[in-house]
Amino acid sequence: MNYSLSLLECDYCRESFSCSIGLSNKTGWQSFSFCCPGCSGILSIELKPVLGQGPEYKLINLTINERFEGDRCNFKIVRLHLDFPTIVFDTYMPFSPYTIATMSLKNGASIDDYKSVTNELNFYSENIEKIQSFFIFYKNKRVKELLLTSKFLLRDNFYAIINLDDDYINNFSVLDNVSELDVDVFFYKSLFFISSALNDLECPDDEIRKALTYLAEIDKSKVCEFRTYLHNNKHLQSSIKTFNKIYSLIYSNEEFFRPSIFLTDYSGVGCKDSKLPLRLANDKVEVILGIYKDLVEVISKQYVLIVGLRNINNNGEYNKFKKNVHYIRNKKIVINNIAEFSSLDLGLKINFMEGCYCFDELKCVSNKIRNAIAHNNWEYDEKRQVVTFCFDKGIVDSSRKLKSESKTILEVNSDIISLFRLMHKLNVMYYLLLCFFACDD
Numbered sequence: 001m002n003y004s005l006s007l008l009e010c011d012y013c014r015e016s017f018s019c020s021i022g023l024s025n026k027t028g029w030q031s032f033s034f035c036c037p038g039c040s041g042i043l044s045i046e047l048k049p050v051l052g053q054g055p056e057y058k059l060i061n062l063t064i065n066e067r068f069e070g071d072r073c074n075f076k077i078v079r080l081h082l083d084f085p086t087i088v089f090d091t092y093m094p095f096s097p098y099t100i101a102t103m104s105l106k107n108g109a110s111i112d113d114y115k116s117v118t119n120e121l122n123f124y125s126e127n128i129e130k131i132q133s134f135f136i137f138y139k140n141k142r143v144k145e146l147l148l149t150s151k152f153l154l155r156d157n158f159y160a161i162i163n164l165d166d167d168y169i170n171n172f173s174v175l176d177n178v179s180e181l182d183v184d185v186f187f188y189k190s191l192f193f194i195s196s197a198l199n200d201l202e203c204p205d206d207e208i209r210k211a212l213t214y215l216a217e218i219d220k221s222k223v224c225e226f227r228t229y230l231h232n233n234k235h236l237q238s239s240i241k242t243f244n245k246i247y248s249l250i251y252s253n254e255e256f257f258r259p260s261i262f263l264t265d266y267s268g269v270g271c272k273d274s275k276l277p278l279r280l281a282n283d284k285v286e287v288i289l290g291i292y293k294d295l296v297e298v299i300s301k302q303y304v305l306i307v308g309l310r311n312i313n314n315n316g317e318y319n320k321f322k323k324n325v326h327y328i329r330n331k332k333i334v335i336n337n338i339a340e341f342s343s344l345d346l347g348l349k350i351n352f353m354e355g356c357y358c359f360d361e362l363k364c365v366s367n368k369i370r371n372a373i374a375h376n377n378w379e380y381d382e383k384r385q386v387v388t389f390c391f392d393k394g395i396v397d398s399s400r401k402l403k404s405e406s407k408t409i410l411e412v413n414s415d416i417i418s419l420f421r422l423m424h425k426l427n428v429m430y431y432l433l434l435c436f437f438a439c440d441d
């Protein structure tokens with residue numbers, strides 16, 4: 001459904017523009033924040049559908065322009081939607097974001113499938129405290145509460161996935177004999193189901209199967225030895241704690257990522273298509289860049305696992321690197337074992353990772369962009385929604401070109417979705433190692 005707010009006037013510069021909102025399938029308030037097409041001041045609209053009548057709405061830094069009675073076709077137009085890229089046009093634009101989305105579908109994709117994804121996202125974001133508690137219960141080993149929360153989050157799928165009856169859970173006491181391994185399995189099986197909303201509803205078993213096929217090629221006793229090493233030096237436990245934080249971070253901000261999920265999985269139009277000025281209806285750029293940085297850091301912590309497995313596969317020992325020397329600006333870098341690898345700077349690690357599990361997908365990890373965010377070395381063009389990441393450290397001589405890279409915020413969000421999916425794949429590998437390769441600890 002499309003709701004027209006007619007002509008709106010910016011309270012900062014008094015310029016008017018035409019505005020309409022396509023309603024998402026959310027039940028509560030829908031928030032839109034965008035910059036004025038005239039002065040670039042920040043404007044917001046909050047809107048809530050009401051059954052049988054027009055929606056309730058609040059305008060912030062905006063007023064309805066009731067004076068104007070002429071032809072509205074010559075005004076700039078802003079067409080908003082939470083689920084699809086928003087459109088800002090200089091003149092009349094007959095198509096809504098929803099219509100453009102349906103026209104741009106790639107072969108075999110359907111809007112109904114995407115609706116199933118947004119329905120799942122709605123459910124998790126409406127119950128974000130339950131997701132956060134699910135991670136806390138796992139961390140603090142509150143087994144009964146973990147199971148009850150998992151039952152709530154998995155809904156009808158709980159019995160097929162966890163296979164415990166209500167009487168057992170309700171009468172569960174701390175004295176019951178549940179092993180640490182059982183708790184890990186309950187937790188991960190639930191987590192994989194919950195994450196499928198961000199993985200295009202892919203069946204978690206497919207990902208597990210791919211990782212198992214990779215592990216099947218490697219000497220099991222050596223993998224167990226490696227697992228014991230990672231357990232004893234606390235890497236396994238600390239990595240799991242770190243990347244579990246990312247899931248609730250993404251779900252609590254899922255609205256930012258919907259249009260990019262649509263563009264990545266369902267649309268034939270790219271994020272940077274010059275003919276369509278696609279935008280995000282809610283661009284909290286600092287929050288989005290913070291998530292990008294956290295994801296890159298979490299993924300780089302997980303490199304240890306896939307490098308150790310690759311070493312076992314290549315040379316029979318997790319500590320033995322086939323290629324252990326790399327030259328950078330005439331400086332020789334030598335690593336003798338996995339501990340030395342783990343302490344390398346993030347940008348250097350990739351030089352020792354060829355042949356690792358998911359190696360091709362690691363290309364989506366940009367250390368340079370991560371550094372630009374961490375050092376506050378970026379600029380944002382609010383009107384075009386373009387972030388420019390600067391890679392120079394100090395002042396740049398005027399004769400030399402600045403080293404930088406620009407991305408639209410929709411592109412950054414698509415990168416975040418790719419990074420999240422990569423992190424999730426690596427988490428599946430951690431799960432298998434944690435739960436099925438325990439030998440001595």
Ligand SMILES: [Zn+2]
Pocket residue numbers: 010011012013014015036037038039040041
């Ligand atoms: Zn303005």
